[in-house]
Amino acid sequence: MDELQPLMVQRLRKVNELKKEGTNLFPNDFRVEKTCEDLVNRFGQATPDELKMVKESFSLAGRIMAMRDFGKAAFIHIQDRRGKIQVYVRSDRVGKKSFGLFKKMDIGDFMGITGTLFRTKTDELTLDAESIRLLTKSMRPLPEKWHGLRDVETRYRQRYLDLLVNPKVKEIFTKRTRIIQLIRQFLDARDFLEVETPMMQPIPGGATARPFKTHHNALDMDLYLRVAPELYLKRLVIGGFERVYEVNRNFRNEGISTQHNPEFTMLELYQSYATFEDLMALTEEMVCFIAQNVLGGLALEYQGGKIDLSPPWKRLTVKEAILQWGRIDSKTLQDYDKALKYAQGLGIPLEKGIPPGKIITELLDEIVEPHLIQPTFVTHYPTDVSPLSRRNQDHPDLVDRFELYIAGKEVANGFSELNDPVDQRERFIKQLEQGNVGEMEGHRLDEDFLHALESGMPPTAGEGIGIDRLVMLLTDSPSIREVILFPLLKPQRE
RNA sequence: GGGCCGUUAACUCAGUCGGUAGAGUAUCUGCCUUUUAAGCAGAGAGUCGCUGGUUCGAGUCCAGCACGGCCCA
Structure with missing residues (x-):
């Protein structure tokens, strides 16, 4: 004491x-x-x-x-x-x-x-x-009965008090659990199998992110906390689980903000014989199902703005989106040097030599994302920034991929999966050569995964949905820390 | 990493021009068997985030640090 x-x-x-x-x-x-x-x-x-x-x-x-x-x-x-x-x-x-x-x-x-x-x-x-x-x-x-506990720092550090005296906080976390229950209900009813895959991985794969490192003493082996479960879930698809999903924590050793916590919860699902278009339909249906059950309708207010989840949701390609909100024409966008100069002119710190696709996605984040308040699927990303996605049949430099934006936030990312092991190997190698991934600790060629892919993965589509952001949206929470029971804080000095 | 803001009693907050540290709730004592932010009377409660500086004198001004918040990268 x-x-x-x-x-x-x-x-x-x-x-x-x-x-x-x-x-x-x-x-x-x-x-x-x-x-x-x-x-x-x-x-x-x-x-x-x-x-x-x-x-x-x-x-x-x-x-x-x-x-x-x-x-x-x-x-x-x-x-x-x-x-x-x-x-x-x-x-x-x-x-x-x-x-x-x-x-x-x-x-x-x-x-x-x-x-x-x-x-x-x-x-x-x-x-x-x-x-x-x-x-x-x-x-x-x-804490006092009338004003409750207001101090944000104390609310996070002593969440038990926050939950006790601030009924709305309790409500948010009850809703969070309800949302996850509804996701399970929705997917189970469609014959998806919930699975658990490793949190500790010898090679962190499935996303471009800096991993947390740990060590197994008995095996004297470095391990990484997963940045995504993707490559393991695909192994299960290869193993015959045609529809799988996992709702669990990912860990990324990166900055903390109102949108980012080092550990966060992600739903990833894989459906064989489906395309990214099937998954857009599924996402629309699932999010509406959740909203209907949690909010009692499809209209919601987020931080003062009105959002209507009624389907069908808007869809547009990455290119269309940039041309719509950017002051740039199609020809300039396709010219590497001009596109780079345009991006730099907007204050985006990009250096010559970055992959062309990276310019496109940076432009998307900068000039398009803030406009995507109503639910919108942005589709057809550049291949060079989508190493796990299937190439578009007609445009091999694009992939059959989408990201879902609501309230200016990226909520989901899905694509038809690349199941050609030769192409996959080449793209992994290219990624590692590009440096930004290759220089990141732990990332290296996952031969074991390629071995699995060489055994044959059926045509499949997969998707990840950020659960924290979805909960933020459905509880009108401005910060991810409001929807995570114990967000990471620096230790208090004694 | 940068900018701005915050940190005062257990909680929520005031604190003027640099001159003895304040309120409400909570707590304690007394009264009270239909109150609901109960009421009435009284009392106690502070390392003013930390360290240093300026000054006769610092919660207040200055510098550094810590933690948090918002924004930017």
Whole structure:
């Protein structure tokens, strides 16, 4: 315990008094029958007279969140996982001994109550306690009831307090779980199989990102936390799991921002005999299914802007998109030097020698992305920045790939998969030669994956959806830290 | 990495021109058996993020550092 603060000293005094009286401060034999929500759902509409007819007693437990003391009686609010209910504790009903114990309870303590229901003068459904138990004594005070906990840093560092006193925060994380449940429900119903693939990989593959490194002592082997599960999921497709998905964490050793946390949650799915177009349809359907269930409709507000998820979503090619919002014509865009100069003129720090496709995607991020507020699929990316995507039949320098943008954020990335092992080998080698990947620690030619691909992968389409960003969108959260329970923060200096 | 902002009681926040550190909630004491931000009366509670500087005197001005937020790269 840190240096004893006055408030803790006062609580410790009560603790010692209770111990001396023989009270167990941490019992675990109270039987909980109901949640607050159960009682509100069942009796919330009942009139005072109807409640008088209910002779039944109910037992519930929870944390004391508010207390209004009248000397020989008190009103308190009890909060459990499903809600809150008011409890009336009076000396003449619970008995003098229990009431003496109650007087030593604090906001923040856990309490078990058995009682009957009534309605107060001010019409609030209230449990009239006939017996009470202290279930856990708390030693520190909770944040203030009215303003709650506002300090962002404390909210993240002491998320338990944030969850306790800020109901909206609890709601966001409940929604997050609901969203992931709905994803599973949606994909399971379409005969996708959920799998788990390695988090620790000898070669980090599937995305261009700096990995976290770790070491296995017994094998004396360096390992990397995965930046994507892609190459393992494809191995499973090769192994005959024609429809697979995984919802789990990826790790990227890069910057932190309102859009980026070093560990983040991704859905990746693979469907054999499907194309990137099939996956656009699936994405549209799945996101609408989730929104319908979580929001009750397809209209939502994100940070003051209105977003309509009603299908069909807009689709346009990368080229069309750049020509629409950029001040550049088709001919200039196709000329490497001119396109590079144009990009540099916009303040994008690019050096000569970068792959042509990189100019295109940088331009996309810079001039198109902010405009893509309503859901939009941008399609047909350059091949040289899409090493795992299948080439377009008619334009081999483009791939059958899409990215989904909503509210100016990249939410999904999918493509028809490259299943030609010879082409794949060449593209891996080219990627590594280009430096930005090759120089990144751990990235090297994954012979084991190529070996698998040489055994034959059926025509397949795959996609990744950023779950954190999807949750941000559906909960109107401005920062990724609002949708991750314990976002990464630097340790606090003592 | 750069710019701007923040850090004061357990929580939410004031703090004027540099001159004894403030409020509400919470806590403690007393009264109170239908309150709900209960009420009334009283009390206690501070390393003003940290380190240094300027000054007779620093929460306040200056520099550096830490952590966080927003924006930019």
